[in-house]
Amino acid sequence: MFDAGELRHTLLLLMEGGERHGYDLIREIEGLTGGAYAPSPGTIYPTLTLLEELGHVEARASEGSRRLFAITSEGAAHLSAHRAEAEAALERLRALAVGEAPSPADPVWRAMQNLKTVLGQRLPGQSEKAFLFEVADIIDEAARKIERL
Numbered sequence: 001m002f003d004a005g006e007l008r009h010t011l012l013l014l015m016e017g018g019e020r021h022g023y024d025l026i027r028e029i030e031g032l033t034g035g036a037y038a039p040s041p042g043t044i045y046p047t048l049t050l051l052e053e054l055g056h057v058e059a060r061a062s063e064g065s066r067r068l069f070a071i072t073s074e075g076a077a078h079l080s081a082h083r084a085e086a087e088a089a090l091e092r093l094r095a096l097a098v099g100e101a102p103s104p105a106d107p108v109w110r111a112m113q114n115l116k117t118v119l120g121q122r123l124p125g126q127s128e129k130a131f132l133f134e135v136a137d138i139i140d141e142a143a144r145k146i147e148r149l
Helices: 006-015 022-032 041-053 073-097 107-122 129-147
Strands: 057-061 067-071
Touching (some): 006 022, 006 041, 006 057, 006 073, 022 073, 041 057, 041 067, 067 073
Antiparallel strands (some): 057 067
16 A cells, blocks of 8 residues: 555654554544555554654653654654655545545556566666666656657
8 A cells, every 4th residue: 555665654744733543543544545445553553663763753651551652853854855755645545535546457557566566576686787777768668658648
């Protein structure tokens, strides 16, 4: 659902309005999607812990064992630099609520996932500049052809 770093940016954006429990963040994301998607606690809580370790949020005690998380000034600065990514992720979530998000049956979505998979398999550890430039040229050419449609 989220690309690298997007969940962190999205959580910071959601916490910008005030302190939040992890459960509240899960429910808010689920609400944004109209119930189509809810991140698991196994995704949210480790991300909150990472944000805390990075100094982007701070945990505060609240009733019981639940902790409130609040964005820090460092987190606000980080969010400022990545606001566009966070807002784009929120728009994708909202699109799920109205059925606008691409489905796995969509051929364009399938082709994009295929490209992502192939790049993930072929690029790690590849340091040959000629190969990397050739891959970039192929992707750029595809983008130009799509732009002209």
